[in-house]
Amino acid sequence: MKIMIALVAITFSMSNAFAADQVKKTPSPAQQAQQDKMKACNADAGNKALKGDERKKFMSECLSSKPASATQQDKMKACNADAGNKALKGDERKKFMSECLKADKQ
Structure with a gap:
């Protein structure tokens, strides 16, 4: 009986760990902008056929x-x-909006 309970507990904890790994976070607007910039710079470097140190400098x-x-x-x-x-309401939403707008000014 103890072995059965241990197996159930192990199985349950493993399934929770697997589910946590499967959750994909959406990037913040700043992170998305950086990703877009990386893609654009990489595409430009590819279009210019840059290689090695020249490509590193350009990037x-x-x-x-x-x-x-x-x-x-x-x-x-x-x-x-x-x-x-994020389903924010009231003061939490106001604080988040303030911080978000300040972060984008940089």
Whole structure:
């Protein structure tokens, strides 16, 4: 009986660990912008057929350049959607929106 209970407990804990690994987090707007920038820089380097040190230098310069500023309205939409996905309400939502909009200004 003890062995059976131990097997059930092990199976249950393994299934929970597996399920936790399967949850995919959505990137924040800032993370998504960085991913998009990486894709664009990589595509540009590929189009220019850059290799080796030349490619490394190009990628470094491309990634360190400032992105085109999003409009305030775009920032509000992205932060608002993120707050909605997190089901935030009241003061929690206000705090999140404030931090989100400040983070996008950098």
